[in-house]
Amino acid sequence: MALSTLRVEVAFALPHKQRIVALEVPSGTTARQAVALAGLPELFPELPESAFSQAALGIFGKALRDPDAHTLRVGDRVEVYRPLEIDPKAARLERAKRQASGQ
Template sequence: MAADAFTVEVAFALPHKQRLVAVEVHKDTTARQAVALANLSSLFPEIPSTTFEQAPLGIFGKALRHPESTTLRAGDRIEVYRPLQIDPKAARLERAKRQASG
C-alpha cells in the first residue's frame, strides 16, 4: 500500500443480498470515485450500472450533499442508497387510510 493510500468500505444492499467491498484509495479520492472503484455493477448485475453512478451516497448513515467533491478518510464506509419505491408521505397516507377503514 502506498504511503498516502488507505482503505475504505463501500456498502450496497438489496432486501435479499448485501455486499461490503474494501477499496484502497488515495487521500484525494471522492466518495463517488470510491463507489466506481468498488465495481458494484459486477456484484449486482440485476441493477443498472447508472444506479451506482447517480445514486445518493452517505458515510456512516449521514447523507452526502456533494458526493462528487467529498473526500474520504481512512476507515470510512460509503453507503450507496437505493431509490425509494414509494414516497414516505404517500406510504403514511395509505397506512392511515387502511387503519381508518379497518
C-alpha cells in the same frame, strides 16, 4: 515520494443480497470515485450501472450533499442508497387511510 492511501469500504444492499467492498484508495478520493472503484456493477449485474453512478451516497448513515466533492477519510464506509420505491409521505397516508377504515 509515495502517494498515501486510505482504507475505506463501499456498501450496497438489496433485500436479498448485500456486499461490503474493502478498498485502498489514494488520499483525496471522493465518495463517488470510491463507488466507481468498488466494481458494484459486476457484483450486482441485475441492476443498471446508473444505479451506482447516479445513486445518493452517505457515510455511516449520513447522506452526503455533494458526494462528487466529499473527500474520504481513513475508515469511512460509503453507503450507496437505492431509490425509494414509494414516497414515505404517500405510504403514511395509505396506512392512515387503512387504519381509519378499519376502526
